[in-house]
Amino acid sequence: MHGGFDPHTPSSARIYDYLLGGKDSFAVDRSVADELIMIFPELAELVAENRQFVARASAWAARRGIRQFLDLGCGMPAEPTTHDVVQAVDAAAKVVYVDCDRVTISHLRALSEHGHEGVVSVVEADVRDVAGVLKYVSGSLDLSQPACVILGCLLHLFPAAEARAVVAGYIAALVPGSYLILSLGRGDGPRAVGFFRAYSNWAGPVYNHSAADAASFFGSLPLMPPGLVDAREWRPDVPLSEPVPPRDGETLAGVALVTR
DSSP states (O other): OBTTBOTTSOOHHHHHHHHTTOSOOOHHHHHHHHHHHHHOTTHHHHHHHHHHHHHHHHHHHHHTTOOEEEEETOOSOOSSOHHHHHHTTOTTOEEEEEEOOHHHHHHHHHHHTTTOTTTEEEEESOTTOHHHHHHHHTTTOOTTSOOEEEEOSOGGGSOHHHHHHHHHHHHHTOOTTOEEEEEEEEEOSHHHHHHHHHHHHHTSOOOOOOHHHHHHTTTTOOBOTTOSEEGGGOOSSSOOSSOOOOOSEEEEEEEEEOOO
């Protein structure tokens, strides 16, 4: 163990960072990621598409007046970061990052302490502890005002019932006019089945949720156009000129408005 983390145990956050081209991973993370790419060669593309979706959706919410963002299970800082995107719209926009990976937390804290005091905060917590997370962020965000909760490529790490409960807990804390940004990885066919089985064996449980289950994670919230779609297609401001080519796997993505 080094500084509270085990460099010999793979981490989903560090695997994700490696797939994005980052350098904050250990040999075990890179080995698992390389094996997963052998099974599903488009994996790095899917991860990049998720990062791009979260950036587009966060900027979209910021342009609609949101100035508070809660990025849950955010993973390693990756370009473009959520705070870079939303602060390009308004430099005073606040972002709270939440993760439970110790290496991720150390990088996030270094980031928040260099030029981002007061607008970028970091919470070390398990996002499933909804009450605890909300208590921790109360000093940084005013949830009596609209906010945006981001769950990017996270909920496939939880069983469907648990994912629904986690999302519902955060939705209950939001006021009308808030937004929920959500994405997850899923797939069909033998390669997708092989990928989810291998990931579960090597890096921890992961669940291949159906599109119907993914839609249920939003509860009764109305989805913003274009709805729950392949992340490549979530472009409400500049729609694609032609359909994206189908694949066995996809990053399924959507944004919902809190209306109650």
